[in-house]
Amino acid sequence: AQKVTQAQTEISVVEKEDVTLDCVYETRDTTYYLFWYKQPPSGELVFLIRRNSFDEQNEISGRYSWNFQKSTSSFNFTITASQVVDSAVYFCALSEIASYGKLTFGQGTILTVHP
């Protein structure tokens, strides 16, 4: 069975601090995909990144970066120089190749960035 754990329920930082959101997953499949989504206070879910299990290269997109480590089953997300607009709930999700795209989400991490 697939499972995603986001151990940090809430994180509070001051603007310009760097912050890392942790995500640990469990799966028996060798082929799977990992995702991060952002849910701002307005409520919609915004896609951030998709990664497959064969691509362990880290990715950077502006102030966002992702660190995928198969050895520790982790897919962590770092925001550099955080801004107030980064305040949101962040979800990590897993999809096994056999599940036709069904996403299994972690419980989410509430990030609050104070000015």
Add this chain to the structure above:
Amino acid sequence: DSGVTQTPKHLITATGQRVTLRCSPRSGDLSVYWYQQSLDQGLQFLIQYYNGEERAKGNILERFSAQQFPDLHSELNLSSLELGDSALYFCASSPGGRAPYEQYFGPGTRLTVT
């Protein structure tokens, strides 16, 4: 704007009633997914349709049903509603196929059962 539309945005109804939530996927997407978000259960997958056919089922109650129409829009029907069904219901779409593509989510329908 994700390109996925959901109506209505809010719905308030009484226990025992039946409601229908509607979703239109992004242009060109063949797969539609339904998810429920509640405080106690988090984000849970309910059901997926691909080009009109049911593809995968999650923890969907028997009181709930869905379908995808030839024009690819989808409806989620919730009947004999209980207080515990109050939640945010999301629809998402993706191109479909075998590989799990990124899903684009609609704005959600907030259901309140009183």
